[in-house]
Amino acid sequence: MKLIGPFKQIIPMTGLSLKGPIADQDLKTIENGGILIEGHHIKSIGEFDVLAKAVSTDTEIHELHGDHTCLPGFVDAHTHICFAGSRANDYALRNSGKTYMEISKAGGGIWDTVTQTRKATKEALVKGIVKRAKRHMANGVTTIEVKSGYGLSIQEELKMLYAIKEADTQLPIDLVPTCLAAHMVPKDFDGIPAEYLELIITELLPILKAEKLTNRIDAFIEEGAFYPLLIEPYFNKAKELGFDITVHADQFTTGGSEVAIKYKAISADHLEASTEVEIKLLAKSDVIATALPGASIGLGCAFAPARKILDAGGALAIASDHNPGSAPMGDLLTQAAILGTFEKLTNAEVLAGITSRASAALNLSDRGQLQTGLLADMCIFHTGNYKEILYNQGNFKPCMVWKKGELVYNKHKH
Numbered sequence: 510m511k512l513i514g515p516f517k518q519i520i521p522m523t524g525l526s527l528k529g530p531i532a533d534q535d536l537k538t539i540e541n542g543g544i545l546i547e548g549h550h551i552k553s554i555g556e557f558d559v560l561a562k563a564v565s566t567d568t569e570i571h572e573l574h575g576d577h578t579c580l581p582g583f584v585d586a587h588t589h590i591c592f593a594g595s596r597a598n599d600y601a602l603r604n605s606g607k608t609y610m611e612i613s614k615a616g617g618g619i620w621d622t623v624t625q626t627r628k629a630t631k632e633a634l635v636k637g638i639v640k641r642a643k644r645h646m647a648n649g650v651t652t653i654e655v656k657s658g659y660g661l662s663i664q665e666e667l668k669m670l671y672a673i674k675e676a677d678t679q680l681p682i683d684l685v686p687t688c689l690a691a692h693m694v695p696k697d698f699d700g701i702p703a704e705y706l707e708l709i710i711t712e713l714l715p716i717l718k719a720e721k722l723t724n725r726i727d728a729f730i731e732e733g734a735f736y737p738l739l740i741e742p743y744f745n746k747a748k749e750l751g752f753d754i755t756v757h758a759d760q761f762t763t764g765g766s767e768v769a770i771k772y773k774a775i776s777a778d779h780l781e782a783s784t785e786v787e788i789k790l791l792a793k794s795d796v797i798a799t800a801l802p803g804a805s806i807g808l809g810c811a812f813a814p815a816r817k818i819l820d821a822g823g824a825l826a827i828a829s830d831h832n833p834g835s836a837p838m839g840d841l842l843t844q845a846a847i848l849g850t851f852e853k854l855t856n857a858e859v860l861a862g863i864t865s866r867a868s869a870a871l872n873l874s875d876r877g878q879l880q881t882g883l884l885a886d887m888c889i890f891h892t893g894n895y896k897e898i899l900y901n902q903g904n905f906k907p908c909m910v911w912k913k914g915e916l917v918y919n920k921h922k923h
Contacts, residue, residue, distance in 0.1 A: 511569040511914060514543030515557035517576040517893035521879035522865045528792070528824040531857040538895075544579065546885040549913035553881055571916075576893030580860065581879050582651025582682075582886030582912065584867035585841045587778050587799055589656050589689075589832035590641040591634055591669050591676075594625030596834045600807070609761070609808060609835070610733060619659070619693050622833050626659035626669070634672035639679050641831065641839065647918050648842055649888035649907040651682045654828070654871055656727060658689030661698075663712050666690045670722040681917040685871050687755065688717055691728035691735055691743060702735065706743045718750055725775075729757040730765035737764045744772045753872055759783040760804070770794045776826065776870040780813040781805060788814060792821035797870040799826040800862070802848040803836035815852040826870040827862035843903025856899050885914040 519539040525531055543557030545564065553560065561570065599617045603609065612618050626634070638655065645653055655676075657669040670686055677684040690709045694702045717723055726747040728740050734757075735743075744754055754772050758765025760779035766787045769777035777791060778799040791798050800813035818825050827848060831839030838844065841863060849859040868877030876884045889909040890898055898905055910918035 510552065510564065511546040511571060512543055512557075512560055512564055513546070513571045513911070514560070514573060516542050516544075516573065516579045516889075518578040518895055519544065519554060519879060520578065520580050520860070520895050521554065522581050522861060523878045523880050525857070525861055525865060527866065527869055529822045530819045531855060531861055533855045533857045536857045536860075544879065544885070544887070546914040549884055551879060551881055551883055551885050554879060575891065577908070578890045578892050578895045578898070579879070579887050580649075580890070580895070580898075581864040581877055582888050582910065583649045583841055583863045584652045584871065584873075584877055585645060585650050585829050585831070585863070586654050586776065586826050586867045586870040587656075587801060587828035587830050588653055588839070589658065589830070590653065590839070591638050591655055591657065591673050592622050592626050592659050592833050593629035593633060593637065594622060594833065596621060596837070599834055600837065603808065613733060618834060620696055622659045623661050623695065627665050631668050631672045631675070634669065635676045635679070638672060638676035638684070642676065642680050642682065642684065644839070645841070646680075646682050646910055647906065647920075648840060649910055650841055651886040651888070651910065651912045652685065652868070652871070652873070652876060653682065654685040654687055656687045656689040658692035658727070661690065661692060661695035663708070666713060667716065667722075670717070674722060681912050681915065683912075685725070685873075686723040687725040687727050688713070688723050689727040689729070691740065693729060693734045702739055703742075706735075706739070710743060710746045714747065714750055714752070724751070724753055725755060726752040727755045727757060730768055731757065731760055732762055737768045740768060744768070748772060759787055763787055766791055766796075769796050775872050778828065778830075779804065780818070781811055783814055785817075788817050788821050788823065791818065792823040797824045797826050797866065799828050799870050800848060801828055801830035801836065802844040803830045803838055806838060806844065806847065807834075807836045812848055812851055815848060815854060819854070819858060824866055824869065825858065825862055826867040827859065828867065828870070840903055842898070842906075846899045846902040849899060850902070856896055859899055885911060887911040
């Protein structure tokens with residue numbers, strides 16, 4: 510067993526509702542606390558001195574000096590960190606006035622990354638994933654969702670998912686794979702969009718199940734990708750096979766969130782274009798609304814209406830959307846802090862969005878909170894006041910990160 514502490518503050522993120530607003534005074538705070546770990550899980554949380562006196566002599570005691578605050582490890586519930594190449598040219602064109610759609614039609618956009626990712630070996634993709642995931646880890650993220658979607662053929666989508674699976678074995682933190690074969694219709698596909706989806710249904714989905722490469726299916730519902738009626742047979746088959754559904758929804762136009770609700774998706778992600786109609790529908794459903802501020806920052810467009818979603822009674826998660834095109838920054842804490850400023854979110858709402866509610870967006874109930882029986886995933890900051898974390902807008906990084914009861918990042922040793 511291991512005992513870590515004393516912490517000036519432990520913010521366990523427990524006892525919070527999944528949906529609706531959260532006031533900062535709703536956050537529980539454990540002062541002068543310690544966390545006792547057995548194996549991968551938290552055994553107990555309490556006053557450090559009391560725990561220290563009660564533990565056996567063979568317990569490893571990691572005594573902290575100075576003020577420290579402990580939070581659950583952050584969960585990034587939407588990323589595209591499996592890719593090759595760069596879209597720096599796209600970024601420059603956007604900032605000079607070209608639109609996302611104009612760039613895409615001129616050969617940039619998603620297809621540019623598809624071309625470069627197809628050229629890359631699986632080994633090169635693994636290397637890239639590991640590098641990006643380690644940066645996430647140093648920023649306090651202990652679970653990262655990772656999508657395919659830059660292969661857009663049976664062979665290339667499988668290459669990406671195999672790369673994600675292999676990268677997961679090389680990392681101390683967890684990668685959660687998602688199949689996004691329905692990202693766009695590949696430009697080299699000789700057929701109509703419905704035939705492409707049928708190909709994915711018949712040839713790819715059975716392999717994903719048989720080889721347990723993912724239990725999550727995503728689709729981009731948008732102009733230039735897939736429209737709502739077209740995607741229905743695809744989601745029907747995915748549900749029939751037992752996959753969880755998630756949706757890229759309402760990024761530039763609406764329609765995607767209604768599909769997410771119809772198919773009881775775990776989450777609807779993006780939502781920058783959502784109106785009062787979509788906000789009310791999402792709030793009445795069990796679908797978690799995932800805001801992606803990185804895409805808004807990368808594209809220079811409005812943020813998802815996070816405040817309105819919460820006030821309507823919706824569940825709000827926050828993810829980075831880290832990808833080479835629209836969200837190249839990839840810093841979850843920075844983006845969440847900025848979203849909080851512009852959307853007037855409480856500290857509690859922002860932190861829940863990257864811990865407890867983000868875990869729910871991945872259908873994971875064993876993390877996102879610090880409590881007995883859950884995974885010992887923790888990020889530790891050198892401060893006695895948790896409010897300093899968001900106040901510094903991402904400039905204040907963790908000094909230590911623990912994953913499944915192991916110290917996986919120590920700022921003083923890097």
